Amino acid sequence: MSRADVTIVGGGPAGAALAVELGGRGVRVVLYEKARHPRLKPCGEGLLPHGVAALREIVGVPDAPRVRGLRFQAAGVSVNADFPAGHGLVVRRDRFDAWLFARAASTPNVDARPGTAYRGERARFLVGADGARSMFHRRLPATVARPLRVGLSTHVAGLEGLGDRVEVFFHDDGELYLAPTGGGEALVAALFDYARFRPDGVTHLLSAIPGLRDRATHIEFTTPVLAAAPLGLCVPRIVDEDDGLMLVGDAAGTPDPITGDGIALALASTRAAAEAIVSGNLRAYARRRLTMGRTANRLGRLLLRLSRTERRAAWVLRDLSALVSPLMHVAVGRTPLD
DSSP, X not given: OOOOEEEEEOOSHHHHHHHHHHHHTTOEEEEEESSOSSOOOOOOOEEOHHHHHHHHHHTOOOSOOEEOXXXXXXXXXXXXXEOSSSOEEEOOHHHHHHHHHHHHHTSTXXXXXXXXXXXXXXXXXXXXXXXXXXXXXXXXXXXXOSSXXXXXXXXXXXXXXOOSEEEEEEETTEEEEEEEEETTEEEEEEEEEGGGOOTTHHHHHHXXXXXXXXXXXXXXXXXXXXXXXXXXXXXXXXXXXXXXXEEOGGGGOBOOGGGOOHHHHHHHTHHHHHHHHXXXXXXXXXXXXXXXXXXXXXXXXXXXXXXXXXXHHHHHHHHSGGGHHHHHHHHTTSSOOO
């Protein structure tokens, strides 16, 4: 197929990246995005190395802080885990989404329509890239993952001790993530089981975790605290071949954010989605994307079991530290989890 019309609903990373990929192949695309960029989104804002590699192949890489791995901490036990290859990025979603949507809008064959809600007009192929609450889940149903989880995210200035790793703290009340977003600013994200959620969760964990109290003495919040719930989504069927419908990005399912794989999963499956549209073989994309999603979901369930309490997380980090490197290989897409 040398020329085909595609309607993409949603101009976040998945939809914008697919528009760039298709437009570069000579496929005519209409890209709807109901919001206008820049806009903040609740997100962990990490892009794992396989996502960075996919993004580089599609459109290039933005100017964003690089990270070489993670530092896991629980009850005074700390373990560093560097990526086996490549580097990750910390991408503030207001900046990253605006950058990627602008690349899509400037791509030949792409008609980008910011601030325009989708009203049902469509081309031969229709792509749902409208997130975990996709309107297309009425046709391709989704199931919320268990346990029910809630996330909070914000940005702060003045946090001391930022380095070139994402810091992950395990606590009985929840998990806390710190990452450099540039200019002395840091992402702060907190994850909770629904039963343990508290609206002041970010400030609570910053003060409740001993290793962070002194570092957070003089912080200033630079963005509002945003919430997202429930986290984690399973979508068993992500294409309707008869109707030419496919789901991408979070609309096609999301692992628990403890994996850090949300944006990377979306970008790493972009080429497969484009190939399916160009060839007309949507089933091939579905097989590839569902396999990737199953690996991420299995990893998420395993990590949640290993970190159910701060004491258990500390035991894993101290006595089962040999597990960290193999799990990192799974997280960055180099090894399947059977």
